[in-house]
Amino acid sequence: DRNKVAESIAIEGLDDPKLAEHVPAHLLEKLLEEVEMARELLPKLDPQAVLEGHMTPIWFGSAINSFGVKELMDGIGAYGPEPQVQTAQPRKIAPEEKKVTGFVFKVQANMDPKHRDRVAFVRMASGHFKRGMKLTHVRTKKPMAISNPVLFLASDRELAEEAWAGDIIGIPNHGQLRIGDTLTEGEALRVSGIPSFAPELLQGVRAGDPMKAKHLEKALMQFAEEGAAKVFKPSIGSGFIVGVVGALQFEVLASRIEMEYGLPVRFDNSQFTSARWVSGDKQALDKFTETNKQHIAYDHDGDIVYLTRLQWDIDRVERDYPDLKLTATKEMMV
Missing domain, CATH: 3.30.70.3280 (Peptide chain release factor 3, domain III)
Structure with missing residues (x-):
């Protein structure tokens, strides 16, 4: 019955006998073997090493059926570093600077097939951004009024009233913004290091x-x-x-x-x-x-x-x- 909501079953650890009732024997054997291998071979998580960039945590899950997604998001919040100094030319950008800067690291077209839209994902590098601000598009030297920036969570989107260094906002545009573009409050800064x-x-x-x-x-x-x-x-x-x-x-x-x-x-x-x-x-x-x-x-x-x-x-x-x-x-x- 397609209208029936799947029931959640709580499994308390890998030695819970209920596992055998819901996972076929050959898959359960594979799961236990692979988990043991991961636990033995992978080093213990060291939050300080993550912050220093020497270690990357790994989460196991499946986006297609939403398994492990919440754990991944919680983990990024818990272990992810605060906004760092951003490499740029002719000078670096510090996250605590008052003026707003950001750069495009991803462009996605046709997210809404009915509207042929293009959204540029902008990572804020400094300052306190407010909706409606005019920012300079450094490559073309033209001002851009950012009137309808978007925040995304899964398939939901909402207007972003404000954003700070470290936040990511989506800017709908008609092709003006490309990967690597920098937006500032007027200074000719160009974020570098996006290969x-x-x-x-x-x-x-x-x-x-x-x-x-x-x-x-x-x-x-x-x-x-x-x-x-x-x-x-x-x-x-x-x-x-x-x-x-x-x-x-x-x-x-x-x-x-x-x-x-x-x-x-x-x-x-x-x-x-x-x-x-x-x-x-x-x-x-x-x-x-x-x-x-x-x-x-x-x-x-x-x-x-x-x-x-x-x-x-x-x-x-x-x-x-x-x-x-x-x-x-x-x-x-x-």
């Missing part, structure tokens, strides 16, 4: 309907700006190469593109296995891109990316082009 990592898995992507290639490009750029995937445009030929860090992300992307944009897509194996950002002297860069056209692509910011098939490709570039630098991370400071 973008090279993807481990690369695949080609095309729309099921070739006439919809433009729509696909728009959808892919949206996900690239979110940080949900890396999107590379090869310098030769048409189409895009999408990079992710976990294979399941391809399925998630395909499903989101179909649901949010009405576009069935196909992912195909790519000849490339990894990507590196390329930087260096313009003359050396131009010569390099001209000679290695079949390996060159551009990310959604227009930065040059070298697509590789083998570690040998990377070794060869480092040997033949000592003036250039290949990196597996890119600073998300804009």
Whole structure:
């Protein structure tokens, strides 16, 4: 009966005989073995080591059926550090400063499919933010009135009347805010140290309907700006190469593109296995891109990316082009 509410059963520890009534024998044996392994092999939680950044606590649970979620949230409250000094250019930001600063660390599109909305998640680094404040968007030097900031808890959202250093607020916007952007009360500060990592898995992507290639490009750029995937445009030929860090992300992307944009897509194996950002002297860069056209692509910011098939490709570039630098991370400071 789907209307019946599941009944909660209290289990008092791992040696409670009631466990055997509700967990099949082979799974119970596995559970006991794995818990013992975790307890024996993992070091004891040291709250001071957590605060100093030497240890990360692990919680076990399952978000899909809400098991362990409350414990995780309580634990973050109990063991999480207070807001720290934030690395930025040209100076660091202290959490106790009176003026408001914050930075975008995540962008999520289409959270409400009916409204094609985009929400930038902003971590407050200092000051006391109040709804309606005008903040300077440092990258564009333009003022932004933050009139409807949101606080999120699971699927609930409410207007954020105020926020302090350490809080996270969501700012609905139409694409002005990107990961790495800094908001201040006027000072030209840029928060640094938000890395973008090279993807481990690369695949080609095309729309099921070739006439919809433009729509696909728009959808892919949206996900690239979110940080949900890396999107590379090869310098030769048409189409895009999408990079992710976990294979399941391809399925998630395909499903989101179909649901949010009405576009069935196909992912195909790519000849490339990894990507590196390329930087260096313009003359050396131009010569390099001209000679290695079949390996060159551009990310959604227009930065040059070298697509590789083998570690040998990377070794060869480092040997033949000592003036250039290949990196597996890119600073998300804009």
